[in-house]
Amino acid sequence: MAQINENYLKLPGSYLFSDIAKKVAAYQAEHPEKEVIKMGIGDVTRPLVPAVIEAMHKAVDEMGTAEGFRGYGPEQGYDFLREKIVENDYAGLGIEPDEIFVSDGAKSDCGNIGDIFGPDNKVAVCDPVYPVYVDTNAMAGRAGDFAGDKWSNLYYMPCTAENGFMPELPKEKVDMIYLCFPNNPTGETLTKEQLKSWVDYARENGSVILFDSAYEAFITEADVPHSIYEVEGAKEVAIEFRSFSKTAGFTGTRCAYTVVPKALKVNGTELNALWNRRQCTKFNGVPYVIQRAAEAVYTEEGRAQIRENIDYYLGNARIIRDALEKAGLEVYGGVNSPYVWAKTPDGMKSWDFFDKLLTEAGVVTTPGSGFGPSGEGYIRFTAFSTKENTEKAMDRITNILK
Ligand SMILES: *Cc1c(COP(=O)(O)O)cnc(C)c1O
Numbered sequence: 001m002a003q004i005n006e007n008y009l010k011l012p013g014s015y016l017f018s019d020i021a022k023k024v025a026a027y028q029a030e031h032p033e034k035e036v037i038k039m040g041i042g043d044v045t046r047p048l049v050p051a052v053i054e055a056m057h058k059a060v061d062e063m064g065t066a067e068g069f070r071g072y073g074p075e076q077g078y079d080f081l082r083e084k085i086v087e088n089d090y091a092g093l094g095i096e097p098d099e100i101f102v103s104d105g106a107k108s109d110c111g112n113i114g115d116i117f118g119p120d121n122k123v124a125v126c127d128p129v130y131p132v133y134v135d136t137n138a139m140a141g142r143a144g145d146f147a148g149d150k151w152s153n154l155y156y157m158p159c160t161a162e163n164g165f166m167p168e169l170p171k172e173k174v175d176m177i178y179l180c181f182p183n184n185p186t187g188e189t190l191t192k193e194q195l196k197s198w199v200d201y202a203r204e205n206g207s208v209i210l211f212d213s214a215y216e217a218f219i220t221e222a223d224v225p226h227s228i229y230e231v232e233g234a235k236e237v238a239i240e241f242r243s244f245s246k247t248a249g250f251t252g253t254r255c256a257y258t259v260v261p262k263a264l265k266v267n268g269t270e271l272n273a274l275w276n277r278r279q280c281t282k283f284n285g286v287p288y289v290i291q292r293a294a295e296a297v298y299t300e301e302g303r304a305q306i307r308e309n310i311d312y313y314l315g316n317a318r319i320i321r322d323a324l325e326k327a328g329l330e331v332y333g334g335v336n337s338p339y340v341w342a343k344t345p346d347g348m349k350s351w352d353f354f355d356k357l358l359t360e361a362g363v364v365t366t367p368g369s370g371f372g373p374s375g376e377g378y379i380r381f382t383a384f385s386t387k388e389n390t391e392k393a394m395d396r397i398t399n400i401l402k
Contacts, residue, residue, distance in 0.1 A: 055296035077102025128371030187333015323394035
């Protein structure tokens with residue numbers, strides 16, 4: 001008789017966004033005249049930029065000719081894109097094109113990377129956290145059992161206002177460490193010096209850091225590292241994930257990449273070779289048209305056009321920060337990130353504040369507790385709405401918090 005992967009049965013339902021959707025639907029049914037503004041889900045809204053669209057059109061036309069047609073591409077991505085990535089995103093950092101693996105998403109890569117790690121690794125995650133790291137390790141049997149609000153075998157690193165959202169180095173030995181900076185959901189960052197303490201920890205303990213840099217393009221401050229490889233010695237201990245999703249509006253287009261340096265070895269085995277084997281076996285590459293679209297992000301026009309969109313979102317983040325601060329809330333993130341993380345007023349529970357914002361202001365947010373136990377007492381706003389709706393939402397919130 002066939003057996004299933006029993007680890008899947010241990011997963012608690014992923015109720016966060018469906019619970020939110022249910023509450024919003026109920027509210028709208030009761031108040032059909034009220035316009036609800038959504039500042040909850042982390043998806044971009046600005047259209048793809050002209051340079052990207054032009055490159056896609058051109059690639060589509062090529063595919064319709066005998067000379068230009070492409071079938072299966074290299075599993076690791078086309079050289080034209082891997083070279084552009086290295087030249088632009090890793091200038092001066094000594095990363096080689098064959099250390100870049102182009103993929104259909106940082107979400108899938110963050111999950112799939114677990115394939116090349118043993119089942120007994122101790123995994124450390126920040127709390128609150130992007131749920132993909134936790135759930136994929138639970139599916140792989142590395143998380144133990146879900147008891148109450150935590151997995152028994154995961155090592156949780158609380159990131160709260162009290163520690164400046166900087167996870168504390170583990171007091172016990174951990175083997176795989178997920179770090180995401182600029183962070184989703186808190187919007188906070190680490191300085192290069194802080195990141196260095198993690199690289200040092202990993203070097204001392206033989207751990208591997210899985211560094212999610214999906215929001216790199218939103219960094220505005222000078223001392224915030226864009227890549228973990230800016231820290232000396234990181235190539236021996238870290239894998240980095242990047243994505244065109246938030247950078248260039250590719251959430252529906254799908255293109256990302258993962259950097260696995262050849263210097264990264266576990267017990268003498270190069271992880272680059274293992275990841276290459278994994279990808280060649282289970283993945284058949286990103287469409288040619290999409291890789292040409294991603295390449296266009298690195299042209300002069302492309303770069304200027306995506307910058308404009310990122311600045312637009314960062315402008316919204318500023319509007320959110322300013323309004324919430326004026327309303328008397330403690331506010332974090334939003335400077336190097338499209339996320340603003342705010343403490344609820346008067347110690348309210350995340351869900352209670354969520355309900356208040358929905359029913360009194362008609363604004364949808366994400367309750368911090370949905371990202372982990374240490375997110376309780378916080379709420380997340382995203383800057384991905386239009387400027388007009390962001391302003392309108394902040395006016396309404398200012399009014400109800402008076
Ligand atoms: C949005 C996001 C990603 C990007 O995922 P894609 O699959 O490339 O769209 C990765 N990590 C975090 C933390 C994110 O919020």
